Amino acid sequence: MMNIRTSSSFAQDKVLEIISSFSHSGKTYWEKRNTIKVFDTEQGKWNVKSFQVPHLINRFAYKYVRKSKARRSYEHAEILLSKGILTPRPIGYVEYSNFVGLTNSFYVSENLEYDFNFEKVIDPNFPDRENILKQFARFSFKLHENRIHHFDHSKGNTLMCAKEDGLYDFYLIDLNRMRFEEMSYEMRIDNFNRLSLTDDMIQVIGKEYALLIGKDAAQVTDDIRKSCQKFHDFTVRKSRWKKRIGKS
Template identity: 75%
Template structure:
């Protein structure tokens, strides 16, 4: 069984043609749990993300209980654009399933040509670094003000393009783990902890975010620092646990 949703003006038959060719065509951009390939479609380039086949329980859940990652990615992209938040233009999603549950699923979007991502800015010598960090903090503030809780707000999931006059565009990607809810102070602070912020980055980001939310600068900086340290310790414990059980 197949379920497909395609945004106009794109055609279902062209989307299915690309999905059918996914296994033997396209340029591989990423291949770990999920696989991302780029396809040339006329004068366009499409980014196609194939999600890993879920384990048995999630196969059932993604078909009968909650939306698949592919569908959530597509729907979240449409919501983001509706709120004025940039993300690569969504084209569609395709789901394949059996009576027992979901098998394969794909999310298709316009491929974005970008200059760098947030991970590049960790380098202290990166050009215009402080300005970029301040604008990125404003971008994160806009997410929070629009009740957007991106659980994968990490260093590789914001792509950036430089504009004129020292301005930058920020594009959010990896959209399936997202919730639209009121962002409390605690949720806002914790939303910085996956970004691999260095000590000097925490100072810059914390100072800017404090000015945006009208909070004490020292408190915000300290709270972000504590949240980052807590997440790092959690990640270390998780890594040790996975190593013990051979994952």
């Protein structure tokens, strides 16, 4: 059984053509749990994300209980664009399932030619770094003010395109883990903790974000630092636990 939704009838035909040839064509951009490939089409380059086949419980859940990652990615992209938040233009999604549940799913969007992602800015010698960090703080504030809680607000999931006069466009990707809800102060602060921020980055972002929310810069900076440290400690403990389980 197949379910497909696309932005146009033309896109539907092309999406189905690409999905049918996905395993043996396209240029592979990423291949771990999920696979991302780029395809050349008459409408430009398209980015196609094939999600890992879920385990049995999630196969059932994604068909009968909640939306699949591919569907959420598409619908979240539409919501982001409606709120003035940039993300590569969504083209469609495809779901395959049987009586047990979801098997394969794909999300298709326009391929974005970007200049760099947030991870590059971690380098202390990256050009125009402080300016970029201040603009990133404003971008994060815009997300939070628009009730956008991106659970994967991490170093690889914000793409940046340089413009004129020292300005940058910020594009969100990896959209399936997202909730649209009022963001409390604590939620806003914790939303920075997956970014692998260094102390000097926290200082710049914290000060700029404090100005935007009308709070003391020292307090906001300290709260971001504590949240980042707490998340780091948690990931270290989790990694050690997985290693112990693997050895047992």
